[in-house]
Amino acid sequence: METLVQSCRSAEEYKYILSNLINFTIERIANMSQSENELKREVQALSQTVEDMKGMHMTLNEDEINDILEMTKSASPQGENVNPAAKTKLRRRTSTPNDLLYGGPSVEKSKSACNLTPVPEDSYEYREALKDVNVGNGALVRADDAESVLSSVEAQPSSSMDVTTGDTRRLAANPTDRYQKLEGHEKTGVTTLDTYGDILMSGGRDHFIRAWDLRTHVNHWSVHAHAYTVNHVALASDERIVASAAAFSTRIYDIRDNQECLKVVQSSGLVEEMYVEKKFKKNEIPKSETMIEGLAWDPDGFFLYIATRNYFRVWDLRCLRCVGCFVAPVSSRIQNIKVVPYQDDSHVRVLVNHKMRDDDTQTYLYSYIGDVGSIEFSSTAIPVNNGLTQFAATDRNAFVCTTDGKMNRYSLIDSAREAQVWSPDGSNFTHVAEGVFNGERMVCTATETGIVNTWEYGGQQSMIQKDSHDLQTEVKCMAANSNHGTLYVGTNQREILKII
Numbered sequence: 001m002e003t004l005v006q007s008c009r010s011a012e013e014y015k016y017i018l019s020n021l022i023n024f025t026i027e028r029i030a031n032m033s034q035s036e037n038e039l040k041r042e043v044q045a046l047s048q049t050v051e052d053m054k055g056m057h058m059t060l061n062e063d064e065i066n067d068i069l070e071m072t073k074s075a076s077p078q079g080e081n082v083n084p085a086a087k088t089k090l091r092r093r094t095s096t097p098n099d100l101l102y103g104g105p106s107v108e109k110s111k112s113a114c115n116l117t118p119v120p121e122d123s124y125e126y127r128e129a130l131k132d133v134n135v136g137n138g139a140l141v142r143a144d145d146a147e148s149v150l151s152s153v154e155a156q157p158s159s160s161m162d163v164t165t166g167d168t169r170r171l172a173a174n175p176t177d178r179y180q181k182l183e184g185h186e187k188t189g190v191t192t193l194d195t196y197g198d199i200l201m202s203g204g205r206d207h208f209i210r211a212w213d214l215r216t217h218v219n220h221w222s223v224h225a226h227a228y229t230v231n232h233v234a235l236a237s238d239e240r241i242v243a244s245a246a247a248f249s250t251r252i253y254d255i256r257d258n259q260e261c262l263k264v265v266q267s268s269g270l271v272e273e274m275y276v277e278k279k280f281k282k283n284e285i286p287k288s289e290t291m292i293e294g295l296a297w298d299p300d301g302f303f304l305y306i307a308t309r310n311y312f313r314v315w316d317l318r319c320l321r322c323v324g325c326f327v328a329p330v331s332s333r334i335q336n337i338k339v340v341p342y343q344d345d346s347h348v349r350v351l352v353n354h355k356m357r358d359d360d361t362q363t364y365l366y367s368y369i370g371d372v373g374s375i376e377f378s379s380t381a382i383p384v385n386n387g388l389t390q391f392a393a394t395d396r397n398a399f400v401c402t403t404d405g406k407m408n409r410y411s412l413i414d415s416a417r418e419a420q421v422w423s424p425d426g427s428n429f430t431h432v433a434e435g436v437f438n439g440e441r442m443v444c445t446a447t448e449t450g451i452v453n454t455w456e457y458g459g460q461q462s463m464i465q466k467d468s469h470d471l472q473t474e475v476k477c478m479a480a481n482s483n484h485g486t487l488y489v490g491t492n493q494r495e496i497l498k499i500i
C-alpha cells in the first residue's frame with residue numbers, strides 16, 4: 001500500500017486509488033455481514049429442527065397410548081386379572097420391557113427397584129394450566145378452585161416466613177388494614193385535613209396538598225405547594241378554592257383550574273412573596289413574620305380568616321385584599337381559629353383560641369360575632385380550664401380538648417360560660433371533630449394512643465358512645481364529612497384512613 005501511494009504522480013491519482021480502496025473495503029464488510037447473518041439463520045433453523053425431533057421422540061398421542069395399553073392387555077396372559085387402578089403410565093425405559101408392557105405383579109416387583117412413583121392412567125386426561133392466583137401464602141391454584149380457596153384463606157390470619165430459620169409463623173394483622181386507605185402522600189405524616197361536599201383536602205410533610213374525590217376516593221389534584229411541612233389547609237364551600245399554610249406563608253389555589261398559585265399571603269399581611277422559601281430553623285423566621293396558626297373560611301366561601309400568633313386577619317377573596325385585622329390581647333397568643341354560622345347567613349361567629357403567655361393552663365375561647373365581611377365584631381371570652389389543645393365547633397356547640405386529656409362541651413346558644421366536662425375513664429383526647437353520621441349529629445374523638453370513638457350528643461345531658469376503633473398508631477388530624485357521613489383520619493403514616 002505504501003509503495004502504491006508513493007508511486008502516485010499527482011493528487012488526482014491519489015484520490016482515485018483512495019476512493020477505490022474505500023469502496024472495496026465497504027463492499028467486503030457488507031459481504032461478510034451478509035454471510036454472518038445467513039450463518040445465524042442456518043444455525044437457528046438447525047436448532048429448531050433438533051428441538052422438533054426431540055419433541056417427536058418424547059411425545060406420544062393419548063389415543064396411541066390407550067391403543068397400546070389395550071393391545072398389551074389383550075396379549076397378556078395375566079390381562080384378565082389386572083386391576084385397572086394398577087395400570088401405569090408409559091415412561092422412559094427405566095425397567096425391563098416386560099414391566100413396561102404389562103401391569104400387575106411385574107409392576108409391583110419394579111417398585112422396590114425403581115424410585116420413580118407410578119403415575120395412574122387417570123392422569124392422562126388433559127387439564128388447564130395453573131393460573132397465578134394469589135391466595136395469601138404464595139400457592140398456585142386452579143382458576144375454578146380459586147374462589148373456594150380464597151374464601152378459606154381470608155378467614156385465617158396472615159402468615160409470614162422467617163427467612164433465617166424457614167419457620168412459618170402467624171403474625172397479627174395490621175389494625176389499619178380493615179379500613180379504606182387513601183394513599184398518595186410521599187412522606188410519612190399527614191398533618192392536616194379539611195373537607196366539604198364531595199372533596200377532601202389533605203396536606204403533609206411531603207410539602208404537597210392533595211384533593212380527593214370522596215365519591216371515588218381518587219386523588220384528582222395535587223401540587224407541591226410549600227417548601228416545608230403543610231400545617232393547615234382549608235377548603236371553601238364552593239369546593240374549588242383552597243388555602244394552605246406552612247410556616248409564615250399562605251397560598252391560595254383553584255383546584256378545578258390549574259396548579260398555579262393565585263395568591264401568596266404572608267403572615268405580616270404582604271400579598272407578594274418577599275422571602276424565598278427555604279429550610280429554616282425556628283429562630284430563622286424573618287422578624288416581620290410569625291407562624292400561621294390556623295385557616296378558616298366563612299360559610300359562603302368569600303372571606304378567608306388567617307390566624308397568626310398575635311392577630312387574625314380577614315381577607316376578601318373577591319378583590320384579594322385584607323378588610324380587617326384583630327389583635328390578640330397583649331398577654332395572650334392565638335393558637336387556632338374556626339368560623340361557624342350565627343343565626344342567619346349574614347352573620348358569622350369566629351372562635352379563636354387565646355393562650356396566656358405566662359400560664360399555659362389558662363386559655364380563653366374568644367367568640368367574635370359580626371356581619372359577614374365586617375371589620376367590627378363583638379367578642380366574648382369563654383374561660384377554658386387546664387388549657388386548650390384542639391377544638392371543633394358548630395353553630396350551637398363548641399367541643400374543646402384540654403391539656404389534661406378531657407373534653408368540654410360548651411353551648412354557644414344558652415350560656416357559653418357553662419361547660420359540660422366530659423372525660424371517660426382512661427381517655428386522653430388529642431383531636432376532635434363533629435359531623436352528621438347516619439342522620440345523627442355526633443362528635444368524634446381521638447386519643448394519643450390512636451383510639452377513635454364516636455359519641456352521640458344531640459340534645460342529651462351526657463354523651464353516649466356509639467363506636468370505637470383502635471388504630472394503634474398516632475393520629476395527626478381528623479375531618480368529618482356530613483355530606484357523605486364519613487370520618488377521615490390522618491396518621492403518622494402516608495395514608496389517610498376512612499374510619500366511618
